[in-house]
Amino acid sequence: MDRSHSVSAPTHLQPPAEPEALAHVREDLEESHQALSDFALDHDPDLLRSKSFPHPVFGEMDLAQWIDFASYHEERHLAQIQHIKQRLGVSRT
Numbered sequence: 201m202d203r204s205h206s207v208s209a210p211t212h213l214q215p216p217a218e219p220e221a222l223a224h225v226r227e228d229l230e231e232s233h234q235a236l237s238d239f240a241l242d243h244d245p246d247l248l249r250s251k252s253f254p255h256p257v258f259g260e261m262d263l264a265q266w267i268d269f270a271s272y273h274e275e276r277h278l279a280q281i282q283h284i285k286q287r288l289g290v291s292r293t
Contacts, residue, residue: 207257240267 208214212233220228240248248263255261262270 210256236267236270 204290243263245264248267250262252260252262252291255266255269
């Protein structure tokens with residue numbers, strides 16, 4: 201959650217250059233949440249802990265850690281959005 205250190209996402213994970221409609225972004229986010237939830241519920245926790253993939257900052261993480269990480273990562277983005285909204289004087293959620 202520490203936002204004092206910024207890390208650029210790999211190119212294939214960066215947002216598109218052109219803004220997307222809010223409805224489309226929300227739909228994509230909901231689909232992503234559902235897919236991650238389905239994946240987590242459909243696989244044995246021991247299996248998830250037995251498979252790993254490196255994170256560019258935190259190093260080797262098992263799939264259970266990646267699933268947990270996704271929520272913290274999203275919280276970090278939400279904090280960034282709130283900060284930008286405050287700077288712009290926008291109060292809508």
